[in-house]
Structure formats: structure tokens, C-alpha cells
Amino acid sequence: MNHQFQEHTVNLDLEPDQRWTFLTDYKEAINDLLHCYLNDFKGADFIFDNVELFKKSIISEEYLQEIEFVSSISNFSSTEVLIANLYYDILKFYFGYTAFAISNNQSVLHGRNLDWHTENNLLSKHTRIFNFQxxxxxxxKSIGWPGFIGTLSGISPGKFSLTLNAVLSGDAPEIAVPVSFLLRDVLTSSNTFQEARQKIESTKIACDCLILLSGVSADEKIVIERTPYRFFTRTSQSGYIVVTNDYKGIQNTSSANSILQATSCGRYERAEALLKKTMPDNLEGCMQILRDEGVKMNITVQQMVFDNKTGDIYLAADNNDIIKRNNYHPS
Structure with a gap:
């Protein structure tokens, strides 16, 4: 089924409280999404106390103004909107992902499944593409939802793309840069794959994560394993690299168990076996791997493939598919 996922321009030349004015058309969706996020925090009053530390010492004034605007068109306070935007850092064990990057003679292709349980299929049906200019x-460009100003999946055409995978370590969380805000910062300010790599490896962050980062050259595909302070960068000598929801390089003392960890190895091995058997040479071939029954989970809400050289995006969500050709032309 062909469906034109709506793409909205976020004009970074505007003042922060004017960049998201198009969201006034999505008040109902924003309220539904915020209610869904915040419902998971019922009774956890300590979160509201701790978020003040983020507001005072970590979150930039630019992002706080954007959050204030989202709040102004919703039924929720700016503190509640910020907490919803910090969902990954607070409840990362609810997320699952499978992602891979491959290199062929034409480009580097970067595919990912976003697995996240929500009621009423909210995250699928409200999926949007945001074009930051x-x-x-x-x-x-990032793949996200109305009211969410950070980035979990994004591409800088002709330079690199990145996606976030959830993971659990025994390291304590920190009052530091939220991961989704770091990824937006990286996409905004990095001109090369190497610049992006350095920022992701060196920035102190709030919690654990795995970042698949891929560029435009065959050797530019890595998984950066992170805890708030530690990092390990995993490379691959083959034409592909795969990541799910477990550490391969960082020594992990976590004894936590979840559906993500329980299925991580199986999804990793299946994706690797498919890539080893037949290396896809286009967006459609990568999407078929993401849709394999051994890779896709029953909580998958988004599937996407980026062509790093052309900037093309193949996005699937809510039983809809689109290949969105970018107007970027490499020099």
C-alpha cells in the first residue's frame, strides 16, 4: 500500500519557539502520544524531581524553548513534555531494535527496525519525516513523531546516518546529555562520519545505548557501544555489520532480563545469516531482511532503510510503505 508519509520542514534559522508551528495541526496526535508516554511514569514522582536537574544544568535553552512551544499547543506542562522526550533515557528497557549497515559498489545502505510497545498503534500511525534545514x-532528516524533538533515527544525506539501539549495563545512569538530544546535536553539527564518531564516543551521556553509525565509504560502518562513561567501537571486516540489543565489546555486569535481551541473539544471528547469504543491493532488498520473521518483532512500529549517498529513505509503518527520493545530488 503506497502512502505519502508527511514530511515537515524544521527551519533552524527561525527562533526555537517558531520552528515547530506546523505542529498546531497535530494537537490531538501530540496529546495522545504524550498521554501514552507519561502513563508509564504514573506514581514515579521522583522523575519529576530529577528532571529539574536536567532543565537547569543539561538541556540547552534552545531545546527548552522548543519544548515550551510543544507544551503551549498541548494539554501538558513543559516539564511533562520534557519527560516524554526523555522517555528512552528513563525507560530504555522497553525498546528493542535490529539494525544493520552494508556496503556495495554503489553506496552504503543502513536499515533498522524500531521495536517499541505502545497501545493503539500510536507510534506507527503518527510516524513523520522531519527535514531539518x-x-x-x-x-x-529524522524519523519521529509530533512533539518529539530529539532523534532516534536520522540521515545527513551524502555524509552519514545513525540509529539508536537499546541495551542494559550495570553502570549507573547519569545526569548528562539525553541520548536522543545527543544524536540530534551530532546530525546538526557534524560534517563527516569521523566527526560524528568522535562526538558519539566522547560525550558523557545519561544512559546506555548502542549506536549504529554508517557513512558513504565501504569502511564507514561501526557500532559504538556506550554506557554513560564508557565506549567500545565495533568494526567489521565483512561487507556488513549488525546490531541488536546486547554488548559485544563492553564488559557488562547487568543481570537484568527482558524480552529484548531474550530475543537479541536470535535476531542478530538471523540478520547476519541473511546478509551472509545474499547481500542486498538496494533499499527494497534491505527492507526484506527487516521484514523476515526471525528479525521483525511483534512490537515493531517502524522499519526504515537509508541510502547514505543519495539520501533516499524507504520507510514503512502502520502497514504503509514509501520510498522517498531525496533531492540531494552529490557533487
Whole structure:
């Protein structure tokens, strides 16, 4: 079924409280999504106390103004909107992902499944593409939802793409940069794959994560394993690299168990076996791997493939598919 996922321009030349004015058309969706996120925090009053530390010492004024605007068109306070935007850092054990990057003679292709349980299929049906621009030119595109200002999946056409995978370590969380805000910062300010790598490896962050980062050259595909302070960068000598929801390089003392960890190895091994058997040479071939019954979970809400050289995106959500051709032309 063909469906034109709506793409919205976020003009970074505007003041922060003016960049998201198009969201006024999505008040109902924003309220539904915020209610869904915040429902998971019922009774956890300590979260509201701790978020004040983020607001005072970590979150930039730019992002706080964007959050204030989202709040102004919703039924929720700015503190509640911020907490919803910090969902990954607070409840990362609810997320699952499978992602891979491959290199072929034409480009580097980056595929990922976003697995996240929500009621009423909210995250699938409200999926949108956000085109972040400066001086009329695209800096990057992210796949997200109305009211969520950070980035979990994004591409800087002709440079690199990145996706977030959840993981659990025994390291304590920190009052530090939220992961989704770091990824937006990286996409906004990094001009090369190497710049993006350095920022992801070195920035102190709030919690554990795995970042699949891929560029435009055959050797530019890595998984950066992170805890708030530690990192390990995993490379691959083959034409592909795979990541699910467990550490391969960082020594992990976590004894936590979840559906993500229980299925991580199986999804990893299945994706690797498929890639080893037949390396896809286009967006459609990568999407078929993401849809394999041994890779896709029953909580998968988004599936996407990026072509890093052309900026093309193949996005599937809510039983809809689209290949969105980018107007970027490499020099």
C-alpha cells in the first residue's frame, strides 16, 4: 500500500519557539502520544524531581524553548513534555531494535527496525519525516513523531546516518546529555562520519545505548557501544555489520532480563545469516531482511532503510510503505 508519509520542514534559522508551528495541526496526535508516554511514569514522582536537574544544568535553552512551544499547543506542562522526550533515557528497557549497515559498489545502505510497545498503534500511525534545514538546505532528516524533538533515527544525506539501539549495563545512569538530544546535536553539527564518531564516543551521556553509525565509504560502518562513561567501537571486516540489543565489546555486569535481551541473539544471528547469504543491493532488498520473521518483532512500529549517498529513505509503518527520493545530488 503506497502512502505519502508527511514530511515537515524544521527551519533552524527561525527562533526555537517558531520552528515547530506546523505542529498546531497535530494537537490531538501530540496529546495522545504524550498521554501514552507519561502513563508509564504514573506514581514515579521522583522523575519529576530529577528532571529539574536536567532543565537547569543539561538541556540547552534552545531545546527548552522548543519544548515550551510543544507544551503551549498541548494539554501538558513543559516539564511533562520534557519527560516524554526523555522517555528512552528513563525507560530504555522497553525498546528493542535490529539494525544493520552494508556496503556495495554503489553506496552504503543502513536499515533498522524500531521495536517499541505502545497501545493503539500510536507510534506507527503518527510516524513523520522531519527535514531539518538551515538557509534552505537540508542538514539532516529524522524519523519521529509530533512533539518529539530529539532523534532516534536520522540521515545527513551524502555524509552519514545513525540509529539508536537499546541495551542494559550495570553502570549507573547519569545526569548528562539525553541520548536522543545527543544524536540530534551530532546530525546538526557534524560534517563527516569521523566527526560524528568522535562526538558519539566522547560525550558523557545519561544512559546506555548502542549506536549504529554508517557513512558513504565501504569502511564507514561501526557500532559504538556506550554506557554513560564508557565506549567500545565495533568494526567489521565483512561487507556488513549488525546490531541488536546486547554488548559485544563492553564488559557488562547487568543481570537484568527482558524480552529484548531474550530475543537479541536470535535476531542478530538471523540478520547476519541473511546478509551472509545474499547481500542486498538496494533499499527494497534491505527492507526484506527487516521484514523476515526471525528479525521483525511483534512490537515493531517502524522499519526504515537509508541510502547514505543519495539520501533516499524507504520507510514503512502502520502497514504503509514509501520510498522517498531525496533531492540531494552529490557533487
Amino acid at each position: 538551515r538557509e534552505g538546505k537540508t542538514l539532516f
